[in-house]
Amino acid sequence: MSSAGTAATWGWAGGELPSNVTLGAGTLLTGDFAFKRFHSTRADALTIGRDCTMDGAQFALGATARVTIGDFCYFTNAVLLAELELHIGSYVVIGWNATIADTDFHPIAPAERIRDSLACSPLGKQLTRPEIPKRPVVIGDDVWIGPNATVLKGVTIGDGAWIEPGALVTADVPAGARVLGNPAQIVAGS
Amino acid sequence: MTAVARTLPWDWYDGTLPDNVELDDTAYVETTFSFLLYRSERQPGVSYGKGSSSYLGTMFDVGPSGRVRIGDYALVHGARIICDDEVVIGDHALISWNVVLMDTYRFSSDPGVRREELRSVPAALPRVLTGGAEARRIVIGDNVWIGFDAVVLPGVTIGEGAVVGAKSVVTADVPAYSVVAGNPARVVRTIPKEDDDVVED
Numbered sequence: 001m002s003s004a005g006t007a008a009t010w011g012w013a014g015g016e017l018p019s020n021v022t023l024g025a026g027t028l029l030t031g032d033f034a035f036k037r038f039h040s041t042r043a044d045a046l047t048i049g050r051d052c053t054m055d056g057a058q059f060a061l062g063a064t065a066r067v068t069i070g071d072f073c074y075f076t077n078a079v080l081l082a083e084l085e086l087h088i089g090s091y092v093v094i095g096w097n098a099t100i101a102d103t104d105f106h107p108i109a110p111a112e113r114i115r116d117s118l119a120c121s122p123l124g125k126q127l128t129r130p131e132i133p134k135r136p137v138v139i140g141d142d143v144w145i146g147p148n149a150t151v152l153k154g155v156t157i158g159d160g161a162w163i164e165p166g167a168l169v170t171a172d173v174p175a176g177a178r179v180l181g182n183p184a185q186i187v188a189g190s
Numbered sequence: 191m192t193a194v195a196r197t198l199p200w201d202w203y204d205g206t207l208p209d210n211v212e213l214d215d216t217a218y219v220e221t222t223f224s225f226l227l228y229r230s231e232r233q234p235g236v237s238y239g240k241g242s243s244s245y246l247g248t249m250f251d252v253g254p255s256g257r258v259r260i261g262d263y264a265l266v267h268g269a270r271i272i273c274d275d276e277v278v279i280g281d282h283a284l285i286s287w288n289v290v291l292m293d294t295y296r297f298s299s300d301p302g303v304r305r306e307e308l309r310s311v312p313a314a315l316p317r318v319l320t321g322g323a324e325a326r327r328i329v330i331g332d333n334v335w336i337g338f339d340a341v342v343l344p345g346v347t348i349g350e351g352a353v354v355g356a357k358s359v360v361t362a363d364v365p366a367y368s369v370v371a372g373n374p375a376r377v378v379r380t381i382p383k384e385d386d387d388v389v390e391d
Contacts, residue, residue: 009315010312026312028312028317051309051311051312053311053312053317055317072305072308072309072311072312073308074308074311074319091301091304091305091308093297093304093308096270096272096290097270097288097290142301142304142305144295144297144299144304146295146341147270147272147290147292147341148288148290148339148341148359159301160301162299164343164359164361165290165292165341165343165359166290166339166340166341166357166359166373167359167373168373180359180361180373180374181359181373181374182357182359182372182373
């Protein structure tokens with residue numbers, strides 16, 4: 001969307017926005033790496049609501065991936081890795097260097113991984129990669145995610161949950177819970 | 191009273207050292223990029239001790255009331271320092287890359303209050319939180335070594351000579367001369383003090 005005349009206070013600070021990205025009014029995107037790995041060709045690849053601040057966030061989206069983000073979110077250098085779907089609610093805070101991924105990117109079975117390494121190599125352009133599990137990540141409203149935290153594929157984080165810095169979230173987090181550790185455990189709430 | 195703008199001859203970033211950064215003559219700052227998020231109004235806001243240094247990747251995300259003290263010979267090799275009160279780094283401390291030292295969560299733990307804080311962000315220039323989340327001082331003792339990707343949470347004191355393993359999340363005080371590791375970090379062993387080893391062959 002055009003942000004002519006208002007680019008100083010909102011819009012994408014890095015030039016032309018990919019045509020399949022929609023930013024709500026008052027939303028500001030900064031950082032040199034926001035779209036360096038943005039490969040999604042979906043028409044609705046990335047939708048961000050109003051009055052969000054995405055300072056240095058990286059949107060690494062695969063060819064068919066889709067990411068939606070609500071209103072009034074505040075991300076600092078968050079890394080969003082999507083091959084399928086990430087849904088992030090409103091009033092969500094994501095701290096520096098926190099990572100959210102909806103896939104493990106490579107298969108677990110050793111033989112499959114050899115096949116994958118060949119397909120990923122500079123010599124493997126005509127090979128197809130093996131099927132790799134992807135499961136959507138859903139993050140509710142009012143969730144706070146600390147710096148260096150990680151959220152893995154298939155996880156649903158309930159409204160108002162608090163993810164402590166450095167936590168590695170491998171399972172669903174109930175609404176209002178506070179989790180900490182690797183793997184993340186509930187330490188308060190819910 | 192206007193001080194001459196201090197630049198660093200080797201700096202790749204076109205910035206200056208803020209006036210309230212106190213630098214010992216023997217200290218080394220790799221780049222003023224480290225001060226991109228720096229907003230401290232304290233005097234000094236950051237102080238570098240004798241022979242101390244900060245390198246690329248170190249970011250002083252210091253609010254108006256925050257202050258960071260870097261001890262003599264301390265080596266800060268890429269810490270994200272989120273500070274609204276005080277972060278003290280002791281003499282001879284070694285801080286690795288992607289370490290987070292935070293004396294505040296910046297946001298309220300109450301979702302309702304957090305909404306108000308987030309609604310105020312878009313009007314701020316630059317867009318930073320000025321909110322009143324509680325800040326609790328962090329102290330990294332003398333001769334402490336913190337491994338890469340570790341996080342030190344608000345209010346924590348790490349005792350002299352301790353070692354914090356890579357990727358640890360330190361949620362509670364660490365006793366002097368102990369090794370902690372894990373997330374959350376636990377004491378995995380203690381280390382003898384052996385004062386004189388440093389001068390032996």
